[in-house]
Amino acid sequence: MELAVSLQRNKSAGRPRSTASEAAVIAATAELLKERPLRDLTIEEIARKAGVGKQTIYKWWNSKSAVALDAFCKTMLKEVEVPDTGSLLEDMARQLRSVTHFYKSKAGDAFRQFLAEAQSDEEFRRLFLKVFLKPRRDEVRVMWERAIERKEIAADTDPEIAMDNLYGPLIFRLMSGHGSLSENVTQQIAQNAFWGIATEKVHAAYRKRTSER
Amino acid sequence: MELAVSLQRNKSAGRPRSTASEAAVIAATAELLKERPLRDLTIEEIARKAGVGKQTIYKWWNSKSAVALDAFCKTMLKEVEVPDTGSLLEDMARQLRSVTHFYKSKAGDAFRQFLAEAQSDEEFRRLFLKVFLKPRRDEVRVMWERAIERKEIAADTDPEIAMDNLYGPLIFRLMSGHGSLSENVTQQIAQNAFWGIATEKVHAAYRKRTSER
Amino acid sequence: MELAVSLQRNKSAGRPRSTASEAAVIAATAELLKERPLRDLTIEEIARKAGVGKQTIYKWWNSKSAVALDAFCKTMLKEVEVPDTGSLLEDMARQLRSVTHFYKSKAGDAFRQFLAEAQSDEEFRRLFLKVFLKPRRDEVRVMWERAIERKEIAADTDPEIAMDNLYGPLIFRLMSGHGSLSENVTQQIAQNAFWGIATEKVHAAYRKRTSER
Amino acid sequence: MELAVSLQRNKSAGRPRSTASEAAVIAATAELLKERPLRDLTIEEIARKAGVGKQTIYKWWNSKSAVALDAFCKTMLKEVEVPDTGSLLEDMARQLRSVTHFYKSKAGDAFRQFLAEAQSDEEFRRLFLKVFLKPRRDEVRVMWERAIERKEIAADTDPEIAMDNLYGPLIFRLMSGHGSLSENVTQQIAQNAFWGIATEKVHAAYRKRTSER
DNA sequence: CTATAACCGAGACGGTACGTCAGGTCTTCGC
């Protein structure tokens, strides 16, 4: 019980890390990240704004992207909503509404910056995957697992692919900007993804309740 | 940039634009783009490698991304294959195989770099959309228009969304690297996209030919 | 005749070196050098004060000491007075008075800084020797050559050693600060140096004119 | 610094100064000082090499030069040889031989570094004068006092100036590097200095023993 | 036998400067 604590402390001599500095860096970075693209941040500016030495940043983070990701996770992130309405279509529609709201926010801008950054920094790609993307997907995956239990989708459905079917189109749309992300569009995407993965039985049930498509 | 140059102004005095320089810049950039991420290219290096003054580059292109995009379009791009098998599912499967091959090539790396770059450079995003993405989508759109004619999908289906359903998951997978892009996965994505947009009639016909999913 | 000139110019394309920048650097450095020891100058401060990029300084000079030496030679240096009174003793006494004046000035401070710098930078030591010390000694050497002609000193006297006998004590005094450099002291040093190198004949002649030492 | 410590205050509470740490600092510094110029030492490196906290160094010494001087005095210094042959010329020649040996050694390098350091640090200049230069000159001064007693030099000769006449040329030669310090040269310097300060009587006696110069 | 005090190592901190790199602009010459 107490063990973890006492193992944690005392492990090193010397002046301990300044929580104030860390917080200042995170805060400054978060603020800057809302103002401009990640690419246009500089370590110097973060240090300046945080009132912190550059070395202090380099000591605790590997790159400005790592600082930014940390700031993002600590200040810009809200809980994922994982609806459980008993209907996959409904779940997906609701979920998509909520992630769309995220994607369109400042946080969503940051998210896309990170995805962009990952294209030229393999180490960061892994970090981003580990600290943000994977945990998020793990939370959301239950939506499909529940659908499998309810037999709405086939037992051998790969939730990973299901998720890509749902989120991929959205993200691509946002990144390329070739089309808008209106309510209408997101719902269409949700429906297509649903029809794409649901079983025939569910299709039939669904068709009963609505007019033929 | 680069467009509609020659017709209007053949009267101007002075030395004409050197086609050799332009070609050298394009070639050097293409080569560099195969070696490393766009972000890590520099105008100076391109100029050095091309044996060209920096100013010459700045004169004809707005940014290194613009040079790179130009180089990409002129040297790394092959015709899109737009299959016409008479079956949307088959068309989509084939198409996806061919774009997957593209995405996994050096050219695909470059494509993702451009998408990344667009996240921090709105002007470039528009350029990329105009000179690459839109033309491509225009070519591919006929696949869905043909499917509408064949009544495989509803008349009011938006091909834009259909395309996002098909390509979005792939691109997202590649960019985030959370999963592989095996033949198996791409075919699954194609199928899901197809089931997502095809009409009930087509679903039924398809089920006849295969065992129940 | 004209050859040297035409070889000099035209040798390179590109924007020529900015004389304004060079002058600004020299001026700024000279000013700073009067305010504080060479060691406490920084390239950054010079650049800042001169309104010049650091790179411009690094391009044309190897080190801050080199800049400082250049500034010193171009702005703080006056002609050496090489007296020719027909008497070595008189020449030496006058010369020493004038160099003492130099040593005690701001320029003399700088001179000692350079000598100090040379102790930890062999490359600079050679530079200093070449551009300042050797030319100066070459100018002054004639004093002893004339004395040799007049047979005041032996024909095989080494002027280098004679000069060290004259200037060495002064410089050491100034650097260590163990004693003052009053008129009295410098004249004593001059006399000792003179007696040390003059021939017996001259000693005798000199003794006739003055009371026995 | 470092002087007159123990006698006055044996009463104070608290942990006493660690002699081990002091010795380690001195040893590490001495070693480093043999490897590179004083300017290129850093407190951090000394602390690292000595296995000591930086603060411990700052507590007991004012600057790295002070540490170095301390290390120099405690480990690199040998007794000065003050010959007493009964002849000033002989004394000077021998002395100069021995100091030349010193100047050319690692210790001599350090000595010049200190003299150099003194040009940009007035406080250190005074310290160096007090703990090294003055004591040394005090020891050597008797050479001239004995010569005065023997009436080899005038009663009012200033030994300080005499010393400068002897050592100054050597030191300047070494610092500027404009000439070598061969046996031949040092003996010439010694002779010149001797002739410069000896009385006529001595000159005459000396001439009897040698051929006319 | 504590309590107090000074010391010590370790090492994090806010800074300043380093020397390098590239950006985007400018100026000159040769074609």
Added chain:
DNA sequence: GCGAAGACCTGACGTACCGTCTCGGTTATAG
């Protein structure tokens, strides 16, 4: 007048030390 060459100012890079500041711990004397 175009284009190469290349110098210019700017500003960020990542590193090295500076001198200061906590920490946890150690070793003395004083009570």
